[in-house]
Amino acid sequence: MEIFLVATPGLEQLLLDEARALGFDARTEPGGVVFTGGWPDVWRANLMIRGATRVLVRIGAFRAMHPAQLDKRAHRFPWADWLRPDVPLRIEATSRKSRIYHAGAIIQRIEKAITDTLGAPIADDAQLVLKVRIEDDLCTLSLDSSGESLHKRGHKRAVGKAPMRETMAAMLLHQCGFDGSAPVLDPMCGSGTFVIEAAEIAQGLVPGRMRSFAFELLPSFDAQAWSALREAQTTKPVPAIRFHGSDRDPGAIRMSGENALRAGVAELTEFQVLPISDITPPPGPPGLVIINPPYGARIGNKGPLFGLHAAMGEVLRSRFSGWRVGLVTSEAQLARATGLPFAEPGPHVAHGGLKIRLWLTGPLP
Known part of the structure; x- marks a missing residue:
């Protein structure tokens, strides 16, 4: 077939x-x-x-x-x-x-x-x-054969505004070169999608482990073989590194923690209420900061966003030496407003009626 x-x-x-x-x-x-x-x-x-x-x-x-x-x-x-x-x-x-x-x-x-x-x-x-x-x-x-869209992993009951779908988050992490061996920090984490996907990848948890699929309703379905396939999936040892999310919204942090618990990665993840101006590198080796900030079309007025991006860039340049930064945005001018040394951005990706791109740095000096 x-x-x-x-x-x-x-x-x-x-x-x-x-x-x-x-x-x-x-x-x-x-x-x-x-x-x-x-x-x-x-x-x-x-x-x-x-x-x-x-x-x-x-x-x-x-x-x-x-x-x-x-x-x-x-x-x-x-x-x-x-x-x-x-x-x-x-x-x-x-x-x-x-x-x-x-x-x-x-x-x-x-x-x-x-x-x-x-x-x-x-x-x-x-x-x-x-x-x-x-x-x-x-x-x-x-x-x-899927039924519900595959971004619905089965653990997320709560989402914030303009959520990043799990399928897209996984591919953007891959585009950043993430393989599960380095920490991840999302300082505008919303409902925790990037952080939870990163933790699942690090522990080798398959994305469809918690849900059902439409193929189970077909005459070709073999329940015994399917059960054996699911049980054959092995996880990796729990890594020493952790995956971090922060957000200024306490409701978002509560959602993130609940979603991580349902996903089975609570011990790998840490979430805290913080404005982006207060973030600092977590203990351990440098890793990846990945951010999906507001980018104008979602909130109507782009003017204040230039100040936000400039301040965000200053925080990252001054405190996150050795870390790489991935920024998701539909606006090239906002990416440049950070002052971060981005390489040529990735391909345009459809997201909520917009065209976004991933902007990625090497390790910051």
Whole structure:
């Protein structure tokens, strides 16, 4: 089967690096990363890959030049090979450069084919989703094996404003060269995403360990093999280093601590209420400061942000010798206002309707 890992736009190469590091013979395609494999590979990808937002399984494709042809070929498709008649299903459709262009008509015909030939119920709130894409008159059918987006690790019940998704945070940490062997400090930590992801990476905790997946509703699912795969994942010894978060908002720090506890990394993480002007390096070796500060579009007025970034840069330059700094922003002028010696920024990444980039320094003098 073709297995497609959906990437956040701009993070395709980083996701490819991760997939290959996990042993998948992958390549990039528009929108993500693809490789071939069987159902155990689908399960392992969902369980272990930190940077994908979904894992799609391409189950078939056929030409459809007009609605009657779509109807006929959908009725002939072997739905029973892929779906259970007792599991509700939801259909999503897109069309591009094709003679069949109306998504509603596509959904209607696929739904009818499935109910006529398999009898599976159709429901708007179904956890299992079949994605139908018609492009250049080629109809491709893909099952979403993940269910909820993979950034939902299962431990975060509380989030702050403009949260960084776990999948993006993991890829930005990777872009910073983080491998779990150095401490991390996020002085605007919000709900603790960067800190918790870093601690999980350091201890070898797989991201999907606390949640369920849509593939468990498919006829191909082998509960015993899946249980064995999950139990085979081993953690690393608890590292001596710690991962630190601070924020001036006491509510954010409370959320971060609760999220870290649910994630099982409370003993690796430390959170405290501090304005960024009061941060100091934690004990131990230098590591990575990573910051996702406000960047204008989220709060409306960019003017005060230049002063914030200048003050932030002064604190880091004067106190964090030997540390590297990663700054996430949509505004190059704000990054430059810090006065930090950033290298050329990374690729543009889609985030909440904006295009952000990671700006990274080497060890500060």
